[in-house]
Amino acid sequence: MGVIKGPVGKIIGIILITYTLALSTFTLSFINFSAAIKLILVKSFYSLSFTELLILSGVILCFGVLMLLAIWVKSYY
Structure with missing residues (x-):
């Protein structure tokens, strides 16, 4: 994955981080984690x-994006 250097890369990084954090907090505030886990354990897909599938995919996507972001930030700084 090519990392953009310079001030443009930092601006893009800051925008990405704030967008992801806003998205994740927005999603997590609407989703009860125990409910999501219960859905996975009790019901089959x-x-x-x-x-429910939409909510579940939203949670998984959120975590995936956060993990990718953490890896990207780690490799960038």
């Missing part, structure tokens, strides 16, 4: 409704 086939019996999940569309909205």
Whole structure:
């Protein structure tokens, strides 16, 4: 993954970080973690409704983006 150097890269990084944090806090405030975990444990993926699947994929996506961001920041600084 090519890292953009210079002030432009830093600005893009700051925007990415703030966007991701805002997105994750927004998502987490609406989703109860125990409920999401209970959904995974109790139900199989086939019996999940569309909205539950959407919420679950949102949580997984959030964590994925945060992990990628952590790796990117670690390699950048």
